[in-house]
Amino acid sequence: MKTRKLISVILGAALCSTCLISCGNEPAANSPADTAANNSANTGAADTGESKSDLIKVGIINNDPNESGYRTANVNDLKATFTKENGYDAQFAYSLKNDEQITYAQKFIQDEVDYLLLSAADTAGWDSVLQDAQKAGVRVILFDRTIDADESLYEASIVSDMLKEGETAVEWLKGQSLDSYNIIHLQGVMGSDAQKGRSGALDKAVTELGWNVVTQQTAEWSAEKAQQIVQSVIDSGKKFNVIYAENDDMAKGAVAALDKANITHGVGKDVIVMGFDCNKWALEELKAQNWNYDGQCNPFQSSYINDIIKKLEAGETLDQKTIIMEEKGFDAATITAEDVEKYGI
Amino acid sequence: MSTPSESKLRSFFTGLMRHQIVIPLAALLLLTLFNLIADPGFFKISLGYNSDNNPVLSGYLISIIDYGSELAILAIGMTLVTAASGGQDISVGATIAIAGSVILRVLCGTESRPETLQAPIIVAFLVACLVAMLCGAFNGSLVAFFKIQPMVATLILFTAGRSIAAWINNNELPIVSDVSFSYFGGYLPGVPIPTPFFIAIICFVITWAVLKYTNLGLYVQAVGINEKTSRLNGLNPTFIKFLTYVLLGVCVAVSALIKVSRLSTINYSVIAKDIEMDAILAVALGGNALSGGKFNMSASILGAYVIQFLTTTLYKFEVQSDALSAYKAVVxxxxxxxxxxxxxxxxxxxxxxxxxxxQAQSA
Known part of the structure; x- marks a missing residue:
């Protein structure tokens, strides 16, 4: 009985410490947003004198940088552009929740920022706060994501065209002029923007050109599921020569299954491997000729935003509201070490 | 505890257990029959070589014992938790992410792509074990000491776990290039059977020995059936409940090792996604009452492989991707x-x- 009590005391202590640790972690996960908001409040108060000079005040609302590699690259890019040296007084706020983002937006409007840059967590619910912004003379620029609001409420929207990303990839695949196309199509989470665009382009080419789709399955962006699906095709003994994976992770899973079955892949090998998103490790695989193609999903919107702000400040009008970013596709045969450094996220 | 009542209880249990394993067996038989009729090629196993020139067996059956193993290991812990606390741990997927992240953190140190391992794999695994047990202890203490409903208590780690996993590695995605790390989720050189299956077998043997030579099984069931009477019989229900969650933590760490070893890397948001539902389903498929009490370990393990059997069958017949979950729902x-x-x-x-x-007829 005594030992039992002792053990329970020890374990009790251990779990108390876990409580503390995990309690410590939770706020840590949220803290970037909080500190960002606090900073913004502080800078807002401290910089009022300065901002009347020639610095342009921008409030940037983004999703949590920990969300994905794409988001981390996106946040770093914005931070690098909107600096004091470039003539900006920038405040950042991060949240994955729409209502928190709206609160930040209201705060920025009260701080009288000149521009509000917004990557909304959700498409709905932005009308009233954007109307407030308009009344207060704050100009709104959307980036990365669109919202369901009237076009008059924002100056511009800078987005990726997922369908075009898919089309660029399919064009490249056409250009390979294989004798026959037997494709394993690994889809992302069904219904997501990226999945719809990237699947749509391939589906169209398949019906038009009579390519053979060996299997079309959703691996839900997951490498493990992709590995199982490709494994299943290999087990069935069906022949295939193209893997069209809608993100890099799934392509990686597929390659793991190919390696297990000793099927060669890459430039000049049995199976063509295609991925999307241009993660740095994926571009390195490309460089090593293990994969064939990687399509970009461009997270670097800041130069576009910068141009727009410069134009608006000069009193020019924009030609169009929706600006679609240029997105590249990389071929293993032509990719350079600089590309890996520059475009890898 | 008086012996006659105990033996009575036991015979009652064994009677039911014989009953219980019928459910997963029937499901297995059904799936086997279906595949036999639809395409006997399903059961073909062939010997080939992988890209490292090791002999490997391949075929659907091999895929099933390969990919089903993590689930079977998790099912062991989940069965104990279910039996003792009458609820399920829904945070196992998130804790796998945490444990996997810890393994990579220890192996890679601060670099995200080291040339050599920064620590032996066994050390990384033991640290991950410790962390996963602490997560289990956190869940267990909420359930056992604070009497919070298991599903609510584990909801905390379910939501926060993947963020914690990302935080452990500063949101980087380390990649282990050392070949020996890929053995755990792949093949040992010269052995044509996938390693996860061996790891699972080791876990089964240990579990079997623990259940046979200690009173853990009996205590867990006693607590699950009636907490008050088990306390009156000199058991400590709080501690036993707590213990089952810590044991589940060990199972989580083993699964995490296999998972991260498969690809030598990790993706925090999707690793072991929805595996908690499959683990709970395995326990249910094993005929165990989800409200706690009696359990049958081998039925749960069999249930886990049956689920993988189902998944592999669905993949084989190229079920429309959006309909995949509907089929599982039917089951x-x-x-x-x-x-x-x-x-x-x-x-x-x-x-x-x-x-x-x-009986009447025979009489």
Whole structure:
């Protein structure tokens, strides 16, 4: 009985410490947003004198940088552009929740920022706060994501065209002029923007050109599921020569299954491997000729935003509201070490 | 505890256990029959070589024992937790992410792509074990000491776990290039059977030995059936509940090792996604009451492989990707209805009548 009590005391202590640790972690996960908001409040108060000079005040609302590699690259890019040296007084706020983002937006409007840059967590619910912004003379620029609001409420929207990303990839695949196309199509989470665009382009080419789709399955962006699906095709003994994976992770899973079955892949090998998103490790695989193609999903919107702000400040009008970013596709045969450094996220 | 009542209880248990394993066996038989009729090629196993020139067996059956192993290991812990606390741990997927992240953190140190391992794999695994047990202890303490409903208590780590996992590695995605790390989720050189299956077998043997040579199984069931009487009989229900969650933590760490080893890297948001639901389904498929009490470990393990059997079958027949979860849902519905007390009572009544008739006839 005594030992039992002792053990329970020890374990009790251990779990108390876990409580503390995990309690410590939770706020840590949220803290970037909080500190960002606090900073913004502080800078807002401290910089009022300065901002009347020639610095342009921008409030940037983004999703949590920990969300994905794409988001981390996106946040770093914005931070690098909107600096004091470039003539900006920038405040950042991060949240994955729409209502928190709206609160930040209201705060920025009260701080009288000149521009509000917004990557909304959700498409709905932005009308009233954007109307407030308009009344207060704050100009709104959307980036990365669109919202369901009237076009008059924002100056511009800078987005990726997922369908075009898919089309660029399919064009490249056409250009390979294989004798026959037997494709394993690994889809992302069904219904997501990226999945719809990237699947749509391939589906169209398949019906038009009579390519053979060996299997079309959703691996839900997951490498493990992709590995199982490709494994299943290999087990069935069906022949295939193209893997069209809608993100890099799934392509990686597929390659793991190919390696297990000793099927060669890459430039000049049995199976063509295609991925999307241009993660740095994926571009390195490309460089090593293990994969064939990687399509970009461009997270670097800041130069576009910068141009727009410069134009608006000069009193020019924009030609169009929706600006679609240029997105590249990389071929293993032509990719350079600089590309890996520059475009890898 | 008086011996006659205990032996009575035991014989009652063994009787039921014999009953219980029938459910996953029937499901397995059904799937096997279906595949035999649809395409006997399903059962073909062939020997080939992988890209490292190691001999490997391949075929659907091999895929099943390969990919089903993590689930089977998790099912062990989940069965104990279910039996003792009458609830399920829904945070196992998130804790796998945490444990996997810890393994990579220890192996890679601060670099995200080291040339050599920064620590032996066994050390990384033990640290991950410790962390996963602490997560289990956190869940267990909420359930056992604070008497919070298991599903609510584990919801905390379920939501926060993946963020914690990302935080452990500063949101980087380390990649281990050392070949020896890929053995755990792949093949040992010269051995044509996938390693996860061996790891699972080791876990089964240990579990079997623990259940046979210690009183853990009996205590867990006693606590699950009636907490008050087990306390009156000198057990400590709080501690036993707590212990089951810590044991589940060990299972989580083993699964995490296999998972991260498969690809030598990790993706925090999707690794072991929805595996908690499959683990709970395995326990249910094993005929164990999700409200706690009696359990049958081998039925749960068999249940886990049956689920993988189902998944592999669905992949083989190229079921429309959006319909995949609907098929699993059908299985769940059948299971839930089958295990409903009302239905069970009817079935056992029917069974009793039949056996009574037979006895009458033979007499």
């Amino acid at each position: 769940v519905i059948i299971l839930v209805v089958m295990s409903a007390p009302a239905v069970r009572e009817k079935i056992s009544l029917l069974f009793n009548k039949m056996s009574a008739k037979k």
